[in-house]
Amino acid sequence: MAPRENITRTLFNVIDELNQLRSTEEQLEKNLAAPLTGDSGRLDSAGLINLIVLTEQKTAEELGMPILLTDDRTMSQVKEVFGTLGTLAEYIQRLLNEKRDG
Amino acid sequence: MAKQQHTCVLVSDFNLQNFAGYVTNDPEFPPIKAIVAPFGQTGSTLLHKDAPCWQNSPDAAVIWTQPQSVISAYKTLLSYEQVPLQTVLNQVDEYCSLLANISKWVKYVFVPSWVLPSYRSVFGVLDMKTEIGLTNTLMRMNLRLAENIEKASNIYVLNTHKWIEQAGNQAFSPKLWYLGKIVFGNEVFKSAVRDIKAAFSGLLGYARKLIVLDLDDTLWGGIVGDVGWENLVLGGHHHLGEAYVDFQQALKSIKNRGILLALASKNEEQVALEAIGKHPEMVLKLEDFAGWRINWLDKAQNIVDLMTELNLGPQSTVFIDDNPAERERVKESLPEVLVPDWPEDPLFYPSALLSLRCFEIPSLSQEDLVRTTLYLSENKRQTLKKAVGSLDEWLTRLGIRVQIEELHPANLQRAGQLLNKTNQMNLSTRRLSEAELMAWAEDKHHRLWTLRVSDKFGDAGLTGIVSLEIQDQSVQIVDFILSCRVMGRKIEEAMLATAIHHARELGVEGVYARYIPTPKNKPCLDFFKSLAPRFQQQGESFIGDGKMPFPVPKHIELVY
Secondary structure, three states: OOHHHHHHHHHHHHHHHHHHHOOHHOOOOOOOEHHHHHHOOOOOOOHHHHHHHHHHHHHHHHHHHOOOOOOOOHHOOOOHHHEEEHHHHHHHHHHHHHHHHO | OOOOEEEEEEOOOOHHHHHHHHHHHHOOOOOEEEEEOOOOOOHHHHHHHOOOOOOOOOOOOEEEHHHHHHHHHHHHHHHHOOOOHHHHHHHHHHHHHHHHHHHHOOOOOEEEEEOOHHHHHHOOHHHHOOOOHHHHHHHHHHHHHHHHHOOOOOOOEEEEHHHHHHHHHHHHHHHHHHHHHEEEHHHHHHHHHHHHHHHHHHHHOOOOOOEEEEEEEOOOEEOHHOHHHHHOOOOOOOOOHHHHHHHHHHHHHHHOOOOOOEEEEEEOOOHHHHHHOOOOOOOOOHHHHEEEEEEEHHHHHHHHHHHHHHHOHHHHEEEEOOHHHHOOOOOOOHHOOEEEOOOOOOOHHHHHHOOOOOOOOOOOHHHHEEEEHHHHHHHHHHHHHHOOOOOHHHHHHHOOOEEEEEOOHOOOHHHHHHHHHOOOOEOOOOOOOHHHHHHHHHOOOOOEEEEEEEOEEEEEEEEEEEEEEOOOOOEEEEEEEEOOOHHOOHHHHHHHHHHHHHHHHHOOEEEEEEOOOOOOOHHHHHHOOOOOOOEEEEEOOOEEEEOOOOOOOOOEEOOO
């Protein structure tokens, strides 16, 4: 199972990709605690879509395990899951654990 | 290179925000700021010049659509209903007239070709059938689009299939489509940005014009001075030998598009030239090279000498060498020369060369096709110059003939190239598309002439432009452009004589030229300064008497 550091590294790679699309003022921090969505977050809806698609893609590529972030379960708790990179990492960890446990 | 930021409007029937992000953030030259038109409103955006996105005179536009959105007959075909091919093509023609419309108010328009996601091919065997197959019809639509657009000089169709291929299985993402109405994956957008920037750079006159090549282990395998030309790895039934031949063929094809080749090699000249002349598998012959420096001197200095000989600057030059130390040396001393990282394995040489995106030229003129010949003729002129006693004798013996022509469709392409590429002898350095140039020349207050220069060594082609704006009691010289290829032969004086001859016919009092300085056009300033007292400098303008004749130099035959 992918240790937490690997998930964090993958998410930081996602942020690197995302930042290529964003202006200097809109750059996202590689910081687990920095807010992503919500009132103080930097991601608008288009940014969130890119975050979701890139996270699914990179998780499959780098961690060898596909995950789904567009299902009802995830979409019903967008604020909680995508609040920060830390909450997203935690959620991915949970999904991967569930996959492992069948 | 100038750091001015250019603006590019993106018009689409799908979400291009990601593409806009890559366009704006890409660090490569030229800097471009993307302005995204509201998506899904392609038709009205293309029709209305007063739409907000067209304000502030954008430099370029990318019109990227899905075929089923703009060609309704194709949408019908996607439902596997039968549609006559002619109906589809008629709609393509209508769409092209919309594109032609915006090309009147945007300098450059890029139109990515239409594609369908690969998963759309449900009926594989029918896919290429006429009037039934989706791919068959789409190919015809793209062909029609390209044919129609050829009539406009400032619209360029770009090959989307290449970007799809480069993006591999990440080219299309149904997830991006359903969540964000984004048709393509980001890898497609990244490839598109690279191609559009390369094309734009070429249109702005920044395409590279010269490749300086090493010989040993670059054009052939082995050290010719050690092994002799008979034992070089080149051609034959050998994978490396074949790769070197392919690399030379790729270089020759680039040379056939008007890019000059030159050699900078540490070798004994006689040994290296013998190898080029005698090796039966050499694709490149000595006459394919516009110049060479084969000696034991510093390569950076040799490249400077070659650039001087060929009248080109470091920003026009690419240096290819297998030796990383030589590459570093040239990078360090000539930072504007493009020195690509070069693969260690010669099997990758051809693809490394062909993936360089720095040779984009917007059009191909007769001059491009014979450029190396032009430079070889120049070598003969310089040899004569060294042999004769004085500059005047040399000029007389050249037998220079200058043919003056007005601008017309047949010389427009080359005139446009010259206007947009020339930096040194250029009074105002204005950059215009072919359509803009023609429209300007057709104005009743404007006059524009092109100059074609030839001598006993050959025809340098269309190498000069002089234009006038007629005002009340004076004329202003707007363009005064001469290719560096023919500078220093007093052609400048023949150009000025042409302008003043026409000013006198108009009966004006004065002729003036306003010099607009750039980092590169000091030669033009020096020329006008040299005309004192005939022309007096006042600030950045030069003012002369419009009634006094200006003689054509005796060694030049002027033909109208």
